[in-house]
Protein backbone atom coordinates (compact mmCIF):
# COMPACT_ATOMS: atom_id res chain seq x y z
CA UNK A 1 0.00 0.00 0.00
CA UNK A 2 2.77 2.46 0.83
CA UNK A 3 5.21 1.31 -1.87
CA UNK A 4 8.04 2.42 -2.08
CA UNK A 5 7.83 3.45 1.61
CA UNK A 6 7.50 0.98 4.46
CA UNK A 7 5.13 2.93 6.66
CA UNK A 8 2.32 5.45 6.51
CA UNK A 9 4.14 7.49 9.16
CA UNK A 10 6.28 9.05 6.46
CA UNK A 11 3.25 11.10 5.37
CA UNK A 12 3.39 13.28 8.45
CA UNK A 13 3.08 17.06 7.86
CA UNK A 14 2.85 19.14 10.98
CA UNK A 15 1.62 22.66 10.47
CA UNK A 16 1.60 24.65 13.71
CA UNK A 17 -0.14 27.91 14.74
CA UNK A 18 3.13 29.86 14.28
CA UNK A 19 3.20 28.86 10.59
CA UNK A 20 -0.25 30.38 10.11
CA UNK A 21 0.76 33.53 12.03
CA UNK A 22 3.77 33.87 9.75
CA UNK A 23 1.58 33.42 6.67
CA UNK A 24 -0.85 36.10 7.84
CA UNK A 25 1.95 38.57 8.52
CA UNK A 26 3.37 37.94 5.05
CA UNK A 27 -0.04 38.24 3.41
CA UNK A 28 -0.42 41.73 4.92
CA UNK A 29 3.06 42.63 3.69
CA UNK A 30 2.48 41.40 0.13
CA UNK A 31 -0.89 43.13 -0.18
CA UNK A 32 0.38 46.42 1.17
CA UNK A 33 3.88 46.56 -0.29
CA UNK A 34 4.22 44.15 -3.21
CA UNK A 35 0.86 44.20 -5.03
CA UNK A 36 1.21 47.91 -5.91
CA UNK A 37 4.66 47.49 -7.48
CA UNK A 38 4.49 44.34 -9.66
CA UNK A 39 4.38 46.49 -12.83
CA UNK A 40 7.45 48.51 -11.81
CA UNK A 41 9.38 45.30 -11.15
CA UNK A 42 8.33 43.82 -14.51
CA UNK A 43 9.42 46.94 -16.35
CA UNK A 44 12.65 47.77 -14.50
CA UNK A 45 13.65 44.14 -13.87
CA UNK A 46 14.97 44.91 -10.38
CA UNK A 47 13.59 44.76 -6.82
CA UNK A 48 13.45 48.37 -5.54
CA UNK A 49 15.97 49.04 -2.77
CA UNK A 50 13.35 50.10 -0.21
CA UNK A 51 11.41 46.87 -0.76
CA UNK A 52 14.61 44.84 -0.43
CA UNK A 53 15.25 46.55 2.93
CA UNK A 54 11.71 45.80 4.04
CA UNK A 55 12.21 42.14 3.17
CA UNK A 56 15.26 42.17 5.43
CA UNK A 57 13.24 43.94 8.16
CA UNK A 58 10.47 41.33 8.15
CA UNK A 59 13.11 38.60 8.53
CA UNK A 60 12.83 37.01 5.08
CA UNK A 61 16.60 36.37 4.96
CA UNK A 62 17.05 35.20 8.55
CA UNK A 63 14.54 32.37 8.57
CA UNK A 64 16.27 29.00 8.74
CA UNK A 65 19.45 30.55 10.17
CA UNK A 66 19.96 29.36 13.77
CA UNK A 67 19.64 32.07 16.45
CA UNK A 68 23.25 31.62 17.56
CA UNK A 69 24.31 32.83 14.09
CA UNK A 70 22.07 35.89 14.13
CA UNK A 71 19.02 34.31 12.51
CA UNK A 72 15.52 33.70 13.80
CA UNK A 73 15.65 29.90 13.53
CA UNK A 74 12.57 28.32 12.03
CA UNK A 75 12.01 24.99 10.37
CA UNK A 76 11.83 24.07 6.70
CA UNK A 77 8.03 24.44 6.66
CA UNK A 78 8.39 28.07 7.85
CA UNK A 79 10.70 28.64 4.90
CA UNK A 80 8.06 27.23 2.54
CA UNK A 81 5.44 29.57 4.00
CA UNK A 82 7.71 32.57 3.31
CA UNK A 83 8.57 31.43 -0.23
CA UNK A 84 4.97 30.65 -1.08
CA UNK A 85 3.46 33.87 0.18
CA UNK A 86 6.05 36.19 -1.37
CA UNK A 87 6.07 34.31 -4.70
CA UNK A 88 2.28 34.54 -4.92
CA UNK A 89 2.79 38.19 -5.81
CA UNK A 90 6.44 38.59 -6.91
CA UNK A 91 7.94 35.22 -7.88
CA UNK A 92 11.44 36.64 -8.40
CA UNK A 93 11.70 37.36 -4.65
CA UNK A 94 11.34 33.59 -4.31
CA UNK A 95 14.43 33.19 -6.52
CA UNK A 96 16.51 35.50 -4.32
CA UNK A 97 15.50 33.68 -1.14
CA UNK A 98 15.97 30.30 -2.77
CA UNK A 99 19.52 30.93 -3.98
CA UNK A 100 20.42 32.52 -0.64
CA UNK A 101 19.76 29.09 0.79
CA UNK A 102 22.85 27.74 -1.03
CA UNK A 103 25.38 29.37 1.33
CA UNK A 104 23.04 29.03 4.34
CA UNK A 105 22.51 25.30 3.91
CA UNK A 106 26.06 24.57 2.76
CA UNK A 107 27.49 26.17 5.89
CA UNK A 108 24.95 24.64 8.26
CA UNK A 109 25.57 21.18 6.77
CA UNK A 110 29.33 21.20 6.12
CA UNK A 111 30.83 24.59 7.04
CA UNK A 112 33.22 25.10 9.93
CA UNK A 113 32.44 27.28 12.93
CA UNK A 114 34.54 30.19 11.66
CA UNK A 115 32.70 30.23 8.30
CA UNK A 116 29.31 30.09 9.98
CA UNK A 117 30.13 32.92 12.41
CA UNK A 118 31.56 35.06 9.62
CA UNK A 119 28.85 34.58 6.99
CA UNK A 120 25.49 33.60 8.47
CA UNK A 121 24.88 36.79 10.54
CA UNK A 122 25.66 38.82 7.43
CA UNK A 123 23.12 36.86 5.36
CA UNK A 124 20.52 37.25 8.13
CA UNK A 125 20.95 40.99 7.63
CA UNK A 126 20.30 40.80 3.90
CA UNK A 127 23.60 39.84 2.20
CA UNK A 128 22.04 37.47 -0.33
CA UNK A 129 23.58 34.30 -1.70
CA UNK A 130 23.88 32.63 -5.09
CA UNK A 131 24.81 29.18 -6.36
CA UNK A 132 27.06 28.80 -9.42
CA UNK A 133 26.97 25.32 -10.92
CA UNK A 134 25.82 25.57 -14.55
CA UNK A 135 28.36 26.06 -17.37
CA UNK A 136 27.78 26.51 -21.09
CA UNK A 137 28.42 22.79 -21.77
CA UNK A 138 26.99 21.44 -18.47
CA UNK A 139 23.51 22.10 -17.08
CA UNK A 140 21.55 18.92 -16.40
CA UNK A 141 24.83 17.05 -16.76
CA UNK A 142 26.71 18.70 -13.88
CA UNK A 143 29.37 15.98 -13.95
CA UNK A 144 30.54 17.68 -17.15
CA UNK A 145 31.72 20.95 -15.51
CA UNK A 146 35.19 22.20 -16.46
CA UNK A 147 35.80 25.13 -14.07
CA UNK A 148 39.03 24.37 -12.20
CA UNK A 149 40.30 25.29 -8.74
CA UNK A 150 44.03 24.81 -8.14
CA UNK A 151 45.61 25.07 -4.70
CA UNK A 152 48.52 27.57 -4.64
CA UNK A 153 50.12 29.44 -1.73
CA UNK A 154 47.16 29.41 0.64
CA UNK A 155 44.57 30.05 -2.09
CA UNK A 156 42.45 28.12 -4.55
CA UNK A 157 42.88 29.78 -7.93
CA UNK A 158 39.67 29.37 -9.92
CA UNK A 159 39.42 29.54 -13.71
CA UNK A 160 36.29 28.93 -15.77
CA UNK A 161 32.90 30.23 -16.76
CA UNK A 162 29.47 29.81 -15.23
CA UNK A 163 26.21 30.85 -16.88
CA UNK A 164 22.62 31.58 -15.83
CA UNK A 165 23.61 32.57 -12.30
CA UNK A 166 20.65 34.13 -10.49
CA UNK A 167 20.70 36.74 -7.70
CA UNK A 168 24.14 38.01 -8.67
CA UNK A 169 23.02 41.64 -8.29
CA UNK A 170 21.95 41.18 -4.67
CA UNK A 171 24.43 38.51 -3.59
CA UNK A 172 27.58 38.79 -1.51
CA UNK A 173 28.29 35.06 -1.14
CA UNK A 174 28.39 32.68 -4.08
CA UNK A 175 28.67 28.92 -3.66
CA UNK A 176 30.79 27.69 -6.58
CA UNK A 177 31.32 24.14 -7.83
CA UNK A 178 34.75 23.55 -9.39
CA UNK A 179 37.13 20.70 -10.19
CA UNK A 180 40.01 20.24 -7.77
CA UNK A 181 41.36 17.15 -9.58
CA UNK A 182 41.33 16.26 -13.27
CA UNK A 183 38.29 14.31 -14.54
CA UNK A 184 38.66 10.52 -14.65
CA UNK A 185 37.03 8.55 -17.44
CA UNK A 186 33.74 7.06 -16.22
CA UNK A 187 34.00 8.82 -12.80
CA UNK A 188 33.44 12.42 -13.83
CA UNK A 189 31.46 13.35 -10.70
CA UNK A 190 34.53 12.77 -8.52
CA UNK A 191 37.25 15.36 -7.87
CA UNK A 192 34.95 18.37 -7.46
CA UNK A 193 34.78 20.75 -4.49
CA UNK A 194 32.49 23.50 -3.24
CA UNK A 195 33.75 26.99 -2.44
CA UNK A 196 32.34 30.02 -0.74
CA UNK A 197 33.32 32.88 -3.05
CA UNK A 198 32.73 36.51 -2.17
CA UNK A 199 31.52 38.67 -5.03
CA UNK A 200 34.39 41.13 -4.70
CA UNK A 201 37.03 38.40 -5.06
CA UNK A 202 39.87 39.57 -7.33
CA UNK A 203 39.66 37.71 -10.66
CA UNK A 204 35.88 37.19 -10.48
CA UNK A 205 34.01 39.21 -13.10
CA UNK A 206 30.30 39.48 -13.78
CA UNK A 207 29.80 38.89 -17.51
CA UNK A 208 26.77 39.43 -19.69
CA UNK A 209 23.18 39.41 -18.50
CA UNK A 210 20.85 36.74 -19.90
CA UNK A 211 17.64 38.22 -21.18
CA UNK A 212 15.16 35.56 -20.05
CA UNK A 213 11.38 35.55 -20.60
CA UNK A 214 10.28 35.94 -16.98
CA UNK A 215 11.19 36.17 -13.28
CA UNK A 216 11.65 39.89 -13.76
CA UNK A 217 13.44 41.38 -10.79
CA UNK A 218 16.15 38.73 -10.69
CA UNK A 219 18.36 38.66 -13.75
CA UNK A 220 20.71 35.74 -14.35
CA UNK A 221 24.30 36.56 -15.36
CA UNK A 222 27.40 34.92 -16.66
CA UNK A 223 30.28 34.71 -14.13
CA UNK A 224 33.87 34.65 -15.32
CA UNK A 225 36.64 33.31 -13.11
CA UNK A 226 40.00 34.47 -14.40
CA UNK A 227 42.66 33.49 -11.87
CA UNK A 228 40.14 34.25 -9.10
CA UNK A 229 41.98 33.89 -5.78
CA UNK A 230 39.81 32.27 -3.11
CA UNK A 231 41.37 31.82 0.35
CA UNK A 232 41.91 28.18 1.28
CA UNK A 233 39.65 28.59 4.33
CA UNK A 234 36.71 29.18 1.97
CA UNK A 235 36.61 25.53 0.92
CA UNK A 236 33.28 24.15 2.12
CA UNK A 237 33.51 20.80 3.89
CA UNK A 238 35.91 18.26 2.41
CA UNK A 239 37.82 18.54 -0.85
CA UNK A 240 36.48 16.14 -3.51
CA UNK A 241 32.94 16.09 -2.08
CA UNK A 242 31.58 18.99 -4.17
CA UNK A 243 29.35 16.99 -6.49
CA UNK A 244 27.69 15.07 -3.63
CA UNK A 245 27.26 18.26 -1.61
CA UNK A 246 25.67 19.98 -4.62
CA UNK A 247 23.20 17.14 -5.11
CA UNK A 248 22.22 17.35 -1.43
CA UNK A 249 21.81 21.13 -1.64
CA UNK A 250 19.60 20.75 -4.70
CA UNK A 251 17.48 18.19 -2.86
CA UNK A 252 16.64 21.01 -0.44
CA UNK A 253 16.39 23.94 -2.82
CA UNK A 254 14.12 22.06 -5.22
CA UNK A 255 11.57 22.10 -2.41
CA UNK A 256 12.03 25.88 -2.28
CA UNK A 257 11.19 26.04 -5.99
CA UNK A 258 8.15 23.86 -5.38
CA UNK A 259 6.97 26.35 -2.72
CA UNK A 260 7.65 29.24 -5.09
CA UNK A 261 5.54 27.45 -7.72
CA UNK A 262 2.71 26.80 -5.24
CA UNK A 263 2.64 30.53 -4.51
CA UNK A 264 2.50 31.33 -8.22
CA UNK A 265 -0.26 28.77 -8.84
CA UNK A 266 -2.19 30.32 -5.94
CA UNK A 267 -1.70 33.81 -7.38
CA UNK A 268 -3.02 32.73 -10.78
CA UNK A 269 -5.89 30.79 -9.18
CA UNK A 270 -6.96 33.79 -7.03
CA UNK A 271 -7.03 36.07 -10.04
CA UNK A 272 -8.90 33.53 -12.19
CA UNK A 273 -11.68 33.10 -9.62
CA UNK A 274 -12.06 36.82 -9.09
CA UNK A 275 -12.36 37.40 -12.83
CA UNK A 276 -14.74 34.48 -13.42
CA UNK A 277 -17.07 35.77 -10.70
CA UNK A 278 -17.21 39.25 -12.23
CA UNK A 279 -17.00 38.84 -15.99
CA UNK A 280 -20.28 38.28 -17.79
CA UNK A 281 -20.87 36.60 -21.16
CA UNK A 282 -24.17 35.51 -22.69
CA UNK A 283 -25.94 37.37 -19.87
CA UNK A 284 -24.38 35.49 -16.94
CA UNK A 285 -21.20 35.23 -14.94
CA UNK A 286 -18.64 33.09 -16.72
CA UNK A 287 -18.14 31.16 -13.43
CA UNK A 288 -21.58 29.69 -14.10
CA UNK A 289 -20.37 28.11 -17.36
CA UNK A 290 -19.14 24.59 -16.81
CA UNK A 291 -16.31 25.11 -19.30
CA UNK A 292 -14.93 27.73 -16.91
CA UNK A 293 -15.89 26.31 -13.49
CA UNK A 294 -14.35 22.92 -14.32
CA UNK A 295 -11.08 24.70 -15.04
CA UNK A 296 -11.30 26.26 -11.58
CA UNK A 297 -11.99 22.82 -10.06
CA UNK A 298 -8.98 21.31 -11.87
CA UNK A 299 -6.75 24.19 -10.78
CA UNK A 300 -7.93 23.72 -7.19
CA UNK A 301 -7.13 19.98 -7.18
CA UNK A 302 -3.65 20.38 -8.59
CA UNK A 303 -2.86 23.36 -6.40
CA UNK A 304 -3.79 21.57 -3.17
CA UNK A 305 -1.95 18.40 -4.20
CA UNK A 306 1.14 20.51 -4.96
CA UNK A 307 0.99 22.23 -1.59
CA UNK A 308 0.66 18.95 0.30
CA UNK A 309 3.53 17.42 -1.66
CA UNK A 310 5.70 20.48 -1.02
CA UNK A 311 5.05 20.71 2.73
CA UNK A 312 5.52 16.96 3.01
CA UNK A 313 8.89 17.18 1.22
CA UNK A 314 9.90 20.08 3.47
CA UNK A 315 9.06 18.07 6.57
CA UNK A 316 11.02 15.04 5.36
CA UNK A 317 14.03 17.19 4.48
CA UNK A 318 14.57 17.99 8.19
CA UNK A 319 16.06 14.46 8.50
CA UNK A 320 18.92 15.44 6.20
CA UNK A 321 20.41 17.77 8.87
CA UNK A 322 21.09 14.70 11.02
CA UNK A 323 23.10 12.97 8.26
CA UNK A 324 24.98 15.68 6.34
CA UNK A 325 27.35 13.25 4.59
CA UNK A 326 24.63 10.88 3.35
CA UNK A 327 22.13 11.40 0.54
CA UNK A 328 18.78 10.40 2.00
CA UNK A 329 16.74 8.82 -0.82
CA UNK A 330 13.41 9.91 0.72
CA UNK A 331 14.52 13.56 0.66
CA UNK A 332 15.64 13.34 -2.97
CA UNK A 333 12.47 11.55 -3.99
CA UNK A 334 10.05 13.86 -2.18
CA UNK A 335 11.91 17.01 -3.28
CA UNK A 336 11.99 16.05 -6.95
CA UNK A 337 8.34 14.95 -6.91
CA UNK A 338 7.30 18.24 -5.29
CA UNK A 339 9.43 20.29 -7.69
CA UNK A 340 8.19 18.61 -10.87
CA UNK A 341 4.55 18.47 -9.82
CA UNK A 342 4.28 21.96 -8.34
CA UNK A 343 6.11 23.71 -11.19
CA UNK A 344 3.98 21.93 -13.80
CA UNK A 345 0.94 22.92 -11.75
CA UNK A 346 2.07 26.54 -11.74
CA UNK A 347 2.40 26.39 -15.52
CA UNK A 348 -1.02 24.73 -15.83
CA UNK A 349 -2.75 27.20 -13.49
CA UNK A 350 -1.12 30.20 -15.17
CA UNK A 351 -2.20 28.95 -18.61
CA UNK A 352 -5.79 28.33 -17.44
CA UNK A 353 -5.92 31.70 -15.67
CA UNK A 354 -4.92 33.40 -18.94
CA UNK A 355 -7.61 31.45 -20.80
CA UNK A 356 -10.29 32.36 -18.25
CA UNK A 357 -9.37 36.02 -18.71
CA UNK A 358 -9.85 35.78 -22.47
CA UNK A 359 -8.31 38.67 -24.43
CA UNK A 360 -7.25 40.67 -21.41
CA UNK A 361 -5.39 37.59 -20.18
CA UNK A 362 -2.66 38.15 -22.75
CA UNK A 363 -2.47 41.88 -22.03
CA UNK A 364 0.56 42.80 -19.89
CA UNK A 365 -1.51 45.34 -17.90
CA UNK A 366 -3.76 42.63 -16.43
CA UNK A 367 -0.75 41.08 -14.69
CA UNK A 368 -1.71 37.50 -15.54
CA UNK A 369 0.49 36.55 -18.48
CA UNK A 370 3.59 37.21 -16.34
CA UNK A 371 2.72 34.11 -14.25
CA UNK A 372 2.93 31.99 -17.39
CA UNK A 373 6.31 33.44 -18.37
CA UNK A 374 7.58 32.85 -14.82
CA UNK A 375 6.11 29.36 -14.50
CA UNK A 376 7.91 28.03 -17.58
CA UNK A 377 11.22 28.98 -15.95
CA UNK A 378 10.41 27.05 -12.77
CA UNK A 379 10.12 23.85 -14.81
CA UNK A 380 13.70 24.38 -16.02
CA UNK A 381 15.98 25.77 -13.32
CA UNK A 382 17.36 23.64 -10.48
CA UNK A 383 16.82 20.62 -12.71
CA UNK A 384 14.30 20.33 -15.52
CA UNK A 385 11.08 18.31 -15.15
CA UNK A 386 12.76 15.54 -17.15
CA UNK A 387 15.67 15.42 -14.69
CA UNK A 388 13.23 15.31 -11.75
CA UNK A 389 11.54 12.27 -13.32
CA UNK A 390 14.94 10.68 -13.75
CA UNK A 391 15.71 11.26 -10.04
CA UNK A 392 12.27 10.04 -8.93
CA UNK A 393 12.53 6.77 -10.82
CA UNK A 394 16.12 6.19 -9.68
CA UNK A 395 15.34 6.76 -6.00
CA UNK A 396 12.16 4.66 -6.02
CA UNK A 397 14.41 1.82 -7.14
CA UNK A 398 17.01 2.66 -4.50
CA UNK A 399 14.44 2.70 -1.68
CA UNK A 400 13.00 -0.64 -2.83
CA UNK A 401 16.49 -2.15 -2.67
CA UNK A 402 17.14 -0.99 0.94
Ligand SMILES: Cc1cc2nc3c(=O)[nH]c(=O)nc-3n(C[C@H](O)[C@H](O)[C@H](O)COP(=O)(O)OP(=O)(O)OC[C@H]3O[C@@H](n4cnc5c(N)ncnc54)[C@H](O)[C@@H]3O)c2cc1C
Nearest residue numbers: 131132133134139140164165166220380381382383384386
Ligand atom coordinates in the same frame (compact mmCIF):
# COMPACT_ATOMS: atom_id res chain seq x y z
C1 LIG B 1 16.24 31.87 -15.37
C2 LIG B 1 17.26 30.82 -15.04
C3 LIG B 1 17.98 30.94 -13.85
C4 LIG B 1 18.96 30.00 -13.54
N1 LIG B 1 19.68 30.16 -12.38
C5 LIG B 1 20.73 29.33 -12.13
C6 LIG B 1 21.59 29.56 -11.00
O1 LIG B 1 21.36 30.46 -10.18
N2 LIG B 1 22.68 28.75 -10.85
C7 LIG B 1 22.98 27.74 -11.70
O2 LIG B 1 23.99 27.08 -11.52
N3 LIG B 1 22.18 27.51 -12.80
C8 LIG B 1 21.08 28.27 -13.02
N4 LIG B 1 20.26 28.04 -14.11
C9 LIG B 1 20.59 26.95 -15.01
C10 LIG B 1 19.61 25.79 -14.96
O3 LIG B 1 19.73 25.08 -13.76
C11 LIG B 1 19.82 24.92 -16.21
O4 LIG B 1 19.40 25.68 -17.33
C12 LIG B 1 19.03 23.61 -16.15
O5 LIG B 1 19.54 22.78 -15.14
C13 LIG B 1 19.05 22.87 -17.49
O6 LIG B 1 20.33 22.78 -18.01
P1 LIG B 1 20.64 23.24 -19.53
O7 LIG B 1 20.03 24.57 -19.73
O8 LIG B 1 22.08 23.08 -19.76
O9 LIG B 1 19.83 22.24 -20.41
P2 LIG B 1 20.34 20.75 -20.93
O10 LIG B 1 20.96 20.08 -19.79
O11 LIG B 1 21.17 21.01 -22.13
O12 LIG B 1 18.99 20.11 -21.32
C14 LIG B 1 18.31 20.37 -22.55
C15 LIG B 1 17.07 19.48 -22.63
O13 LIG B 1 17.47 18.09 -22.56
C16 LIG B 1 16.79 17.45 -21.50
N5 LIG B 1 17.67 16.44 -20.88
C17 LIG B 1 18.98 16.58 -20.52
N6 LIG B 1 19.41 15.47 -19.94
C18 LIG B 1 18.37 14.59 -19.90
C19 LIG B 1 18.17 13.27 -19.39
N7 LIG B 1 19.16 12.60 -18.79
N8 LIG B 1 16.94 12.70 -19.54
C20 LIG B 1 15.94 13.38 -20.14
N9 LIG B 1 16.05 14.64 -20.63
C21 LIG B 1 17.25 15.24 -20.50
C22 LIG B 1 16.46 18.55 -20.51
O14 LIG B 1 15.37 18.19 -19.67
C23 LIG B 1 16.11 19.70 -21.45
O15 LIG B 1 14.80 19.57 -21.86
C24 LIG B 1 19.23 28.93 -14.42
C25 LIG B 1 18.48 28.81 -15.58
C26 LIG B 1 17.50 29.73 -15.90
C27 LIG B 1 16.73 29.57 -17.17
